Amino acid sequence: MKNKTILLASRPNGVPTQENFAFEVQDVPALQEGHVLLKSLYVSVDPYMRGRMSDAASYVAPYTVGEPITGGIVAEVIDSRNPQFPKGTVVMDRLPWQQYIVHDGSGLSKISPDIAPLSYHLGILGMPGLTAYFGLLHIGDPKPGETVVVSGAAGAVGTVVGQIAKLKGCRVVGVAGSDDKIAYLKEALGFDEAINYKTVGDLKEAMAQACPDGVDVYFDNVGGEISDAVYLKLNKFARIAICGQIAYYNATSAPTGMRVEPILLKKSALMKGFIVSDFAQNFNTAAKDLVTWLKEGKLQYQETISEGFENIPQAFLGLFSGENTGKQLVKVADREG
């Protein structure tokens, strides 16, 4: 059986391109005792992976040139010599971008196919959903009646942030980059206001109009001028959760811009960076809440699913041109079991 792998061919300088990826074909080796053979079903592509393509120190180790890219994958056990993971089991883990993966089982999380569609475990019930949950609730700490602004609002994290903020009784303002996304946020997800930063003209003026009572919580996926417009509207004791800074991921030198520090001083405001693993001790509680809200219909969830293993790099590159609404995934294969 032939097996395709996607390797990091070279490190990007600025915006990544197809040339930074290489495909390799090898045979699937015979299965040893204790191992399982996984077939990749859904592959997650996420903005944080851009950081791993560089070799600068970051919160996650960089990928190695010539080695497979790794990321969140939902896979099915299609052959097993490990009794813990019988054939037909569906699992999730950070795994190499391969069609077939030989694995000893350590660290694999079993997924129940009954809770939700399998792909949801890479999104609203996985890393992006947990990221939204902890950043908003543990750092943002929103109170009923407060104003919450989220940038990258139509993305995998932002859509969940806004909906949880609505659940908590807040006024929610989203910032995104197309009219389709704006309509989705307001009509499907119930955001109070949404700003198309690409067409709005004066972003600061638009932010001021959308937030007549100022901003109490800012969940930032983006950085740059969108953040500057929010900073100018911060209320006393505002909280800012820094989840992503996609505006700078392809920067080739240290980004510069408006200093936020004097504003934090004036407003006694808090700003905190985080990564979801900071909250690993509380994952179970969060997952229970998310499943409950999903089952009760309180959370809407949208995916953009590309098809085909060969299209993984293109799906990843699309994240930086704003092509996706909601969680971007690639469906690689159907489930067998």
Place this chain on the structure above:
Amino acid sequence: MKNKTILLASRPNGVPTQENFAFEVQDVPALQEGHVLLKSLYVSVDPYMRGRMSDAASYVAPYTVGEPITGGIVAEVIDSRNPQFPKGTVVMDRLPWQQYIVHDGSGLSKISPDIAPLSYHLGILGMPGLTAYFGLLHIGDPKPGETVVVSGAAGAVGTVVGQIAKLKGCRVVGVAGSDDKIAYLKEALGFDEAINYKTVGDLKEAMAQACPDGVDVYFDNVGGEISDAVYLKLNKFARIAICGQIAYYNATSAPTGMRVEPILLKKSALMKGFIVSDFAQNFNTAAKDLVTWLKEGKLQYQETISEGFENIPQAFLGLFSGENTGKQLVKVADREG
């Protein structure tokens, strides 16, 4: 009896000058029932007053052009028709820059002359001491063995920050602007390292050398390039207390520079602005700790005291050229009682 008052003559554009201040002479009015006559003894000049000279929204209300400047003053009751404040009582409050002040007594804090020199209540036992205490302990939350960096280290707040951090078992690195200050920090106050940012050359390299284990807590009075050098050495889960941003107080447009947000993200770091009044509920506990440490000789305290009411503006202006070590005060008169 004649009484001099210092008014805000005009709002500064950039660095303040003598011309922004005006002197006025009036008679001291007769004392009404319930009022006291105060004689100013010590007048505090502080960097935050620069913000109040502008009319931009800030955390404290701006001064009014043509009205007296106000600030921390220790004064003596020299005549009284208020039984709560008999003649000879020493009090402290935010008061107008006047030699003599008629006051109804509301809000005045009595000072015990036995605890410490009277002027200490404008410094280590007053606003600057409390600012150091809360910013370091409630935001910075330093643990034994951690590295604490403080900018504006030789100032009224910085000297207390560094000493409390030493009390808590930390490695303490100060940044200041003269060799005399550096010697004072290391020799008198026990800082582990101190950097003269004016003469050091490569500030980033010096910071890296002074902090071989990185930076866990940064207490920032200054902003600008000093902060940039610290940011590059932040450890995972670092805490930054933004107490002052004197580098920008005289800026005439929104300051720009290196973006701190991507670094906070990478390091899961916290940054929080504050003003001492945010912690008003805990003032008593803090004051008790500070008095105890002072009496036990665990806190050293230095003042730069100018003499003469007429020299108050000059003492204030000196804050922005780095002339003072420790707390800058002006002694206006001797105590009578």
